[in-house]
Amino acid sequence: MSFRARLLFFIVRISGLKNYLLKPGIAEKFIARDHARGHAKPGSWLQKHCDVETVDINGRPLFRLRPKENGSSLHIFYLHGGGYAFNIVSLHWHFIKKLIRRTGASVTVPIYPLSPDNKWDTSYAMVMEAFEQAVSRHGAENIVVMGDSAGGGFSLGLSQMLRNQNKALPSKLVLLSPYLDQTASDPAQLELERTDILVSVEGIKRIGSWWVKDGEEPAVFPVSPLFAPVDRLPPMLVFAGTDEMLLSDSLRLKQKGDEIDAPIELRAYDRMQHVWMLLPIPEAKRALDEIVEFLEVSEA
Structure with a gap:
């Protein structure tokens, strides 16, 4: 593990951030502040080097970005993480940059409705409309759906929903520390929780309870896409860290894929934490190299 990764993980560990999703009342206040502050917007580099368009879908903003120079036919449909409850942050935009x-891709970023004020059906409706607009503009064969954490779960769930409805599928999926099971039901997660500095079993269950509609069980599709079939889906590249609780989700997804010979490739990085691919560490640079290789594009 790099020195920079050790330092960042140490800072997060001593910050006590994990407790925000453990203690009733604290998480709700944290979310209320996040929603009042609003979503982060594309930074100065993106504003300077890309044409940035903001449109409205179902009352929510959608960002479309296209590089002004050295663009490619690749289009990335990016779904941000945050437990379905927190806004997109500058770290996400930095990763999109x-x-x-590296690829010259154009990018669609839906700012989807968040829980607990909204449930999965409202968010999926907005994201489905956003994806279909992307298909009409770029062609499904040129689209890669990508997301981190809850966005990774959303990416898988969206693709499963498209398959179920016999709609055009993206060409590939890239899932970064995907959050696929709202029940945290794997016994192995109790052990992984000890090394995870951000995510907890109780936190997963609380977040999941905000995402489901009244009377629903969290172990159903699309709330927990891990429990839906993974056949007839695009090739997937999945990243996880061996010290994160959601490693279990990725391992179980990979196992399901292996049982039916589905094209799911898992890269589990030793001692890495949740969504480490977005952090300014050497391991994230290596993961980005692997993503670019998987996308099979020449560098812009």
Whole structure:
């Protein structure tokens, strides 16, 4: 593990951030502040080097970005993480910037409705409309759906929903520390929780309870896409860290894929934490190299 990764993980561990999703009342206040502050917007590099368009879908903003120079036919449909409850942050935009710089891709970023004020059906309706617009503009064969954490779960769930409805599928999926099971039902997660500095079993269950509609069980599709079939889906590249609780989700997804010979490739990085691919550490640079290789594009 790099020195920079050790330092960042130490800072997060001593910050006590994990407790925000453990103690009733604290998480709700944290979310209320996040929603009042609003979503982060594309930074100065993106504003300077890309044409940035903001449109409205179902009352929510959608960002479309296209590089002004050295663009490619690749289009990335990016779904941000945050437990379905927190806004997109500058760290997400910084990662999107790196994707554009390395691939020349245009990018769609839906700012989807968040829980607990909204449930999965409202968010999926907005994201489904956003994806279909992307298909009409770029062609499904040129689209890669990508997401981190809850966005990774959303990416898988969206693809399963498209398959179920016999709609056009993206060409590939990239899932970064995907959050696929709202029940945290794997016994192995109790052990992984000890090394995870951000995510907890109780936190997963609380977040899941905000995402489901009244009377629903969390172990159903699309709330927990891990429990839906993974056949007839695009090739997937999945990243996880061996010290994160959601490693279990990725391992179980990979196992399901292996049982039916589905094209799911898992890269589990030793001692890495949740969504480490977005952090300014050498391991994230290596993961980005692997993503670019998987996308099979020449560097812009």
